[in-house]
Amino acid sequence: MNTNWNIKTLIEAVGYAALIAIFAAMSLYMSSGMILSMFLCTVLLVVLIVRIDEIAAVFAVIVSYILVFIITDDFLTSAIIISRFCFPGLALGWGFKRKKDFRSLFVLSSSAYLFNLLLVIFLANKIYDVNLINQFILDPIEKMFTQIKESEDIAKLFGRGSIDITVLDELKDTISFFVPGFLLLAASFSGFLMLMFTKFILNRLKYDYSYLPMFSQLKVGRTTVAVFVLSFLISRIITNSVISAALLNIAFILSAVLNICGLSVIDFFLKRYGIPGIVRVIIYIIGLNITMFVGLLIPIIHPFYILAVLALADSIFDFRKLGK
Structure with a gap:
């Protein structure tokens, strides 16, 4: 310095x-x-x-x-x-x-x-x-x-x-x-x-700072996926309430990471089709509001579940490479 x-x-x-x-x-x-x-x-x-x-x-x-x-x-x-x-x-x-x-x-x-x-x-x-x-x-x-x-x-x-x-x-x-x-x-x-x-x-x-990834390039690692899955499964099996709560908190935090990476996959393909950033943000806001409302009636299609599953699948299949 x-x-x-x-x-x-x-x-x-x-x-x-x-x-x-x-x-x-x-x-x-x-x-x-x-x-x-x-x-x-x-x-x-x-x-x-x-x-x-x-x-x-x-x-x-x-x-x-x-x-x-x-x-x-x-x-x-x-x-x-x-x-x-x-x-x-x-x-x-x-x-x-x-x-x-x-x-x-x-x-x-x-x-x-x-x-x-x-x-x-x-x-x-x-x-x-x-x-x-x-x-x-x-x-x-x-x-x-x-x-x-x-x-x-x-x-x-x-x-x-x-x-x-x-x-x-x-x-x-x-x-x-x-x-x-x-x-x-x-x-x-x-x-x-x-x-x-x-x-x-x-x-x-x-x-x-081009060496840093853009939002559309964020990808969840397989180690993170493994920790998320194990934390969730063990928390449902174990009887100790303190340990179960700790594992659920870990799964809760990692689920947010999965949601961000799931949205990143969608952003990659929308960006690939030349949709401007501000338009993509508007699409996300509208899409999240609609799917969250529908998700109250049909929980399985709640956006948080969909984005998490998308991120989990992307960690296995790497959709960005498949889409090239």
């Missing part, structure tokens, strides 16, 4: 730091645009590291924290806001600067988001005595199941005069088992989106 800190480099670093600080401060006044602001801050931080170095990025983070702290006058709120882009930006920037492979970049990005998520949960619990997992996940689930128990319309929908409370309690407990998997999945999904979006921006800025 031998950056020649001349006047031009210094001005550029200050400019990026100012932009990052402004977007971070804007997130305080744009609740609907907070996610976009954090994405922009992360991308700018990555670009700053790639163009200059990590020292400039740390400088930008410090400036952003000072500005947000001046506005909020709350060190914890300021730390939480900055951490949303600080850890992913620094992790991805470090990886892109050294041209790490796709798997390493994905692990870096996902781990950064997971660390940030766990840090926010920990700080909220220790300082404000607020359990975010209960507040945003478990309590809404409890409320939903309470309403279901009291709803005659739902009972009639299943052709019954009443709902079996024991079955509902078992279902609620099963859903609660997936909380760790949900947190990991949320972090992984955020890390994946940030990785793909940042790669797109860097390529547009004429940085060569």
Whole structure:
């Protein structure tokens, strides 16, 4: 990391730091645009590291924290806001600067988001005595199941005069088992989106990251498939509830990977026929909404099942080669 800190480099670093600080401060006044602001801050931080170095990025983070702290006058709120882009930006920037492979970049990005998520949960619990997992996940689930128990319309929908409370309690407990998997999945999904979006921006800025796969080239490995199948099957056989829950969480997370790779197969063939990217996105949104609605009536054709099966089949037959 031998950056020649001349006047031009210094001005550029200050400019990026100012932009990052402004977007971070804007997130305080744009609740609907907070996610976009954090994405922009992360991308700018990555670009700053790639163009200059990590020292400039740390400088930008410090400036952003000072500005947000001046506005909020709350060190914890300021730390939480900055951490949303600080850890992913620094992790991805470090990886892109050294041209790490796709798997390493994905692990870096996902781990950064997971660390940030766990840090926010920990700080909220220790300082404000607020359990975010209960507040945003478990309590809404409890409320939903309470309403279901009291709803005659739902009972009639299943052709019954009443709902079996024991079955509902078992279902609620099963859903609660997936909380760790949900947190990991949320972090992984955020890390994946940030990785793909940042790669797109860097390529547009004429940085060569063509060695990284495009979305249409993503393919699930046979080892991943084997782990998914074994985790699911063993979780259905084993009687130990703790081990079963852990295996179900693994299968749950890997099912999301299968869904992404299944969609990647479809994207490959649509792209091959010359359909533009924005049109493909619209097709996916419409298709997922329609199939999810139909999947409520006919579960076997739910898009999550179809995409997972498609990814499993692709790991065996490699449809991309067959389609050439």
